[in-house]
Amino acid sequence: MSKYRIYELAKEYNTTSKVIIDILARNNITAKNHMSSVDDAAKAVIDRTFARKAGVAPTAEKNNGSKPADAEKVSHSDVGEAPGRSGLTKQSRSGIETRHSGEPQRSQEARSEQSNPKQQTKPVGHTGQQSRPKQQNQQNQPNQQNRQAQYNQHNQQRKQQHSPQRSKQTPQQNQRGQQSSQPQRSQQTPGQRPTGSQHDSGTWHNEGARRPVQANNNKKRGANGPKQQQGKDQHATGNPNTRPSASVSTAKTEPPKPKTIKLGEPLTVKELAGKLGREVSEVIKKLMMLGVMASINQEVDLDTATILAEEFGVKVEVLPPEEDPTEIPEIEDDPGSLLPRPPVVTIMGHVDHGKTSLLDAIRQTHVTATEAGGITQHIGAYQVNYQGKKIVFLDTPGHEAFTAMRARGAQVTDIAILVVAADDGVMPQTIEAINHAKAAKVPIIVAINKIDRPGANPDRVKQQLAEHGLIAEDWGGDTIMVPVSALKKTGLADLLEMILLVAEMQELKANPNRPAYGTIIEAQLDKGRGPVATVLVQKGTLRVGDIIIAGTAYGKVRAMVNDRGDKVKKAEPATPVEVLGLSDVPQAGDILVAVDDEKKARSIAEKRLAKKRSEELQQAQKVSLDDLFKQIQEGNIKDLNIVIKADVQGSVEALRQALVNLKNKEVRVNIVHGGVGAINESDVMLASASNALIIGFNVRPDANARKAAEAEKVDIRTYRVIYDAINDVEAAMTGMLAPEYKEVLQGRVEVRQVISIPKGLVAGSYVLEGKITNSSQVRVIRNGVVVHEGKVESLRRFKDDVKEVTAGFECGITIERYRDIKVGDIIEAFAMEVVK
Ligand SMILES: Nc1nc2c(ncn2[C@@H]2O[C@H](COP(=O)(O)OP(=O)(O)OP(=O)(O)O)[C@@H](O)[C@H]2O)c(=O)[nH]1
Numbered sequence: 001m002s003k004y005r006i007y008e009l010a011k012e013y014n015t016t017s018k019v020i021i022d023i024l025a026r027n028n029i030t031a032k033n034h035m036s037s038v039d040d041a042a043k044a045v046i047d048r049t050f051a052r053k054a055g056v057a058p059t060a061e062k063n064n065g066s067k068p069a070d071a072e073k074v075s076h077s078d079v080g081e082a083p084g085r086s087g088l089t090k091q092s093r094s095g096i097e098t099r100h101s102g103e104p105q106r107s108q109e110a111r112s113e114q115s116n117p118k119q120q121t122k123p124v125g126h127t128g129q130q131s132r133p134k135q136q137n138q139q140n141q142p143n144q145q146n147r148q149a150q151y152n153q154h155n156q157q158r159k160q161q162h163s164p165q166r167s168k169q170t171p172q173q174n175q176r177g178q179q180s181s182q183p184q185r186s187q188q189t190p191g192q193r194p195t196g197s198q199h200d201s202g203t204w205h206n207e208g209a210r211r212p213v214q215a216n217n218n219k220k221r222g223a224n225g226p227k228q229q230q231g232k233d234q235h236a237t238g239n240p241n242t243r244p245s246a247s248v249s250t251a252k253t254e255p256p257k258p259k260t261i262k263l264g265e266p267l268t269v270k271e272l273a274g275k276l277g278r279e280v281s282e283v284i285k286k287l288m289m290l291g292v293m294a295s296i297n298q299e300v301d302l303d304t305a306t307i308l309a310e311e312f313g314v315k316v317e318v319l320p321p322e323e324d325p326t327e328i329p330e331i332e333d334d335p336g337s338l339l340p341r342p343p344v345v346t347i348m349g350h351v352d353h354g355k356t357s358l359l360d361a362i363r364q365t366h367v368t369a370t371e372a373g374g375i376t377q378h379i380g381a382y383q384v385n386y387q388g389k390k391i392v393f394l395d396t397p398g399h400e401a402f403t404a405m406r407a408r409g410a411q412v413t414d415i416a417i418l419v420v421a422a423d424d425g426v427m428p429q430t431i432e433a434i435n436h437a438k439a440a441k442v443p444i445i446v447a448i449n450k451i452d453r454p455g456a457n458p459d460r461v462k463q464q465l466a467e468h469g470l471i472a473e474d475w476g477g478d479t480i481m482v483p484v485s486a487l488k489k490t491g492l493a494d495l496l497e498m499i500l501l502v503a504e505m506q507e508l509k510a511n512p513n514r515p516a517y518g519t520i521i522e523a524q525l526d527k528g529r530g531p532v533a534t535v536l537v538q539k540g541t542l543r544v545g546d547i548i549i550a551g552t553a554y555g556k557v558r559a560m561v562n563d564r565g566d567k568v569k570k571a572e573p574a575t576p577v578e579v580l581g582l583s584d585v586p587q588a589g590d591i592l593v594a595v596d597d598e599k600k601a602r603s604i605a606e607k608r609l610a611k612k613r614s615e616e617l618q619q620a621q622k623v624s625l626d627d628l629f630k631q632i633q634e635g636n637i638k639d640l641n642i643v644i645k646a647d648v649q650g651s652v653e654a655l656r657q658a659l660v661n662l663k664n665k666e667v668r669v670n671i672v673h674g675g676v677g678a679i680n681e682s683d684v685m686l687a688s689a690s691n692a693l694i695i696g697f698n699v700r701p702d703a704n705a706r707k708a709a710e711a712e713k714v715d716i717r718t719y720r721v722i723y724d725a726i727n728d729v730e731a732a733m734t735g736m737l738a739p740e741y742k743e744v745l746q747g748r749v750e751v752r753q754v755i756s757i758p759k760g761l762v763a764g765s766y767v768l769e770g771k772i773t774n775s776s777q778v779r780v781i782r783n784g785v786v787v788h789e790g791k792v793e794s795l796r797r798f799k800d801d802v803k804e805v806t807a808g809f810e811c812g813i814t815i816e817r818y819r820d821i822k823v824g825d826i827i828e829a830f831a832m833e834v835v836k
Contacts, residue, residue, distance in 0.1 A: 004043050007034040013050050023049050261309060264319030266299045276312055286311050326608045328549070328593050330517075333539065337511040342383070342390035342574040343503035344412055344536065346442075348433035349419030350426075354449040357486035358419055359395060365492055380522035380534040381576035382563035386496040391503070392536065392574050394521060412519045412536055415502050416442045417495070418470075419449050422456035422483070426464035434468050443506070444470060445498055446481040452488045510573035515594040516542035520550055520586045521576060531582040535592050537571045542579070544569050547598045551590030552609040553582040554601040624693060624715035625732040632666050632733065640667050640733065641692035643683050644674040651697050651722065652676060658726045659695075667733055679716060681708045688712035695725050742833055747771045747807065749827040755812070762796075762812045763821045773804040776829035778815055782822065791816045792829070 006024075010017040017034035024031050024038065027045045031038055257277040267275070273283040280296050286308055287294050294300060300308070306316040347355045362384060384391045394413065416437040420430055437444050446465060448458045462472045462481060471477020480498045484491030516537055523533035533550060535542065542548075546557045558581030560568045571577040579592075583605070586592070595601050628640065642659060646652045652674040659669045672690045673683065679694055679701035685708065687694050694701075694709075696718040701709060709716050719725040747770025755762040772778075774795040780788040795802055796812040805811040813827065 002040055002043070003037040004039075005034070006031050006036050006038065009038070009043065009046050010034065013046070020046060257312075258314060260315040260317055262317045262319050263302055263305055263309075266301045267305065268297050268299055269294050270296045272300055272305055272308065276309060276314055278312060283308065326604060326611050328595065328604065331514055331539075333511040333514065337513060338509035339512060339573075341508050341510040341572075342392050343414040343499060343506070343508055344381075344392045344394065344574060345415045345417055345499055346394045346413040347417045347419060347447075348437065349449075350421070350424070350429035350433075353419045353421040353424060353427075353430075354486045355419050358417075358447060358449060358484065359393060361486045361489050362393065362492055362496070365489055381536055383574075383576065384496070386493075386500065389500055390574065391496060391499055392576060394536075411440060412521070412538070413440065413442050414506060414508055415499055416440075416444050417499075418444050418446045420446060420461050420465070421450045421453075422448050422458050422461055423450055423453045425457070425461055426468065431468060434465075434470065438469075443502055444479060445495070445502060446470065446472075446479060447491075447495055448481055448483045449486055451483045451491070452485040458483050508574075510539045512541050512572045514540040515596070516540040516546060516548070516571070516592070517594075518542065518592045520588055520590040520592055522588055523585045523590075525585050529580050531580075531585040533579050533582055533586050533592070534576055535571070535579050536576045537573055539573055540594065541573075542571045542577065542592075542594060546594040547596065547601050548579070548582070548592055548594050549601040549605055550582060550586040550592040552605050552612060553584035553586045553590075554598075554605040555582040556598065557581050624713075625717060625728060626715075628732040629734065638667060639670045640729075641670050641672045641687075641690045642729070643672055643687045643690075643692050643694045645679045645683060645694065645696045645699050646674075646676060647698040649676050654722060655695065655697055655725060658722070659729055662726070662730050662733060664733060669729070678702050679705045679718075681705050684708040684712060684714050684716075687714045693717065695719070695729070697722060697725060743830050744833045745770070746773065746776055746829040746831055749811075749813065749829065751813075751821055751823055751825040751827065752810075754821055754823055760814055761819050761821050762814055763825070763827065764810070765813050765827065766810050767805050767807045768826075769807050770829070771804050771806040772811070772813065772827070772829040773831075774802070776831060778813075779828040779830065780815070780818070780821065781826040781828060782824070787825075788815070788818050788820070790818050 006017045006020050009020045013020070021031045021033070021036075023046055024042055027042075027049075029038060029042045029045065031042070258275070261275045263275070269283055269287070270280055273280040276283065284294060284296070287300070287304070290304070290307060290311070292300070292304055302318060306318070309316045347359055349355050363382060381392060381394050384393060416433070418430065418433055418437070420426060434444065446461075448461050450456055451458060458481075462475060465472070465479070465481075466475065466477070470479040470481075472479055472481045474481075480502065482491055482495045482498055484495055517539040518535045518537040521534040521536050523531065526532045531553065533553075535550075542557065542560070544557050544560055548555060548557055557579055560571060560580070561578040562568050562571075563576055568577060595604075644652050644655050644659070646655060656671050656674050660671060662669050672692050673686055675683070678699050679696050681702075681704040683694055684701070684705050686692070688708075693715040694717070696716065698720060700718060701716050705716070708714070717725070717728065719728075748768045749765045749772050750768050751763040751765050753764030755764055772792065772795065774792055776792045778790060778792055779786050780790075793814040793816045794812075795805060797805060797809065802811070815821065815827075
């Protein structure tokens, strides 16, 4: 019969003597103090009690307060002594240490859950702590199997009782809790180890250090990641005390994941990932799933960014676009402030159909005649009074001006008058004019002109126009067609009446009581008056003294002159006036706006100028034979557009055929236009618009074309031999165009003695730096001035010809066809190298 001291039992169970005495007392066994001895029966009671209560904190112990140090000891030894636990990282060990030393709250919680030191092995069944029971068994010998079974059973019960969420664990997790996890662990990669440790309460505090690896693993494991996250969350939820520390460490290591982001403009994938708090790779992957292939620095438009953000569960707040500093916000007019205004009319039509004649006829009949003594001044637009109502005619016939303005965003015309000669009928430019007016959604009134002519056939004109969608009213359509004769001045009143009628239907209105807004119709630099611009005021009233900005020009209105040459102080809507006082000559179609601050006007104008310059620089990117190959390589050019001009049609065709056949894998030659005659401005404009280069064979560009080509950065190449043209284009396409050279300095030589020989002069010299060779090009410099440039004729050391002489050596140099060498001259040796 063995005897056991109370203190020995207490020591065995890592508890206090009082706990042992209390347990014995409850079992009617008396033990006075820690030195008291008890028999086997009492020992069995203690063993049973601890085995049964494993995992439950005995009240007595709670009351006594377990010793954290004890708990630590167990934990440490558990971990530290576990043989073959290489999978348990140092991190998780240190995690346990951290838990006890740095997180008293957690220790408390751990204590309360694990009052029994054996319960330190609570995570049995969790992958990270498998060896603990075993190790514990080494320490606590009796009834170990029994206790182990009881412990496991209890542990399972406890999980179910105390952690409702845990019961929701995935089967896998439950399995882990019940079975030995060794097989599972063996399946895990080292990177997965922390997952098991997650269930080890101690490792929560080490999350921060481990998280990046985990994040990686999650990425690698794909679907496993969220599951593990879920498991972790469950754990955290099931154990409220652990939650704060867990969430704190999460916040520390993971980028914040916003619920809402603000986007204002397209941004790169990298920037977007940053805003979303995601890895760039995640964003790229999601984009790929959306069918968008993008690299890290590629821009994503707002729509795509919004869809992508929503995929991540992030709401997007779209910010209004940033204000363009070169733009002046338009003033919205209150409908109540609008008053009727005169219509603005443009006359269009085919060449020689009588546009100018018609304009003149109207002006003479209704301006000069009605305004007695009035001098009609050409300012690009004029007002006509008819039946007490005003009509503004733009005195810039032809659709070029009309479309040029439209291209600049200015819509000045309310009504288009299409002049068609009754004898000639519809011609190519008539059709163009119809299309331009239609594109601008401007109503058309047809003036069938020259009805006085013997061959005039208005019905044929109507017939032809009907084919282009303009059906005369008397034919059941809605296009007003007025027969007129500009020469005989007949039908003009009818035409004006119709203009007023159409204008009335359009209900043209503007607010005269606001800062002026208008369009530049014409502008030029006047020798005496400086920049002069004709402005059609469209809204508001322009006054002398107003601060204005028009395109890149700005200034203060110094004076205004109307179409009759009168000085005026103000111009109301639909009034054309000449304006003086601008800093520069604006372009036709520029918008003129009156602003309140001259500084602001200047600043905006300067910004516009800078913008224009940068746009011009971009224009320089136009195709040219010199950089064709580079552009092809950069993928900028797939079609090489060419305009061909030649002296005869045969040459045009020959060139066209030969050039088209030059196509290769990367680029295809496309002849946008081929014509006979000198290269003119219109060829250049066409080439500019279609990013083409111009090839001229036996023709030259005229002065205007040259100027335009310079301005538009259009490459013009002229040839006298057809094969040269073909060879050049071919060479440019393959990057074999005659190379450029650059100068490379080889060395500097000082002339110290001049020796006269029968053939000429030898410069007895000393190479100061670098070298000079017998094939060097040389520059003779005297007192800093270049006095000669040529080539080395001979290079000698003593009496021998040498190929080169380097720094620190003397030599004799003769220079081709140069005899004026002097002592003290510096000879610069250089070579021309090909620029790659
Ligand atoms: N018989 C007759 N001749 C006219 C009439 N109108 C214009 N002409 C003549 O037609 C020719 C061309 O007239 P323009 O007014 O210069 O024609 P346009 O359309 O302005 O021509 P471009 O400015 O070159 O486009 C001139 O010789 C005019 O005298 C008309 O009503 N009857």
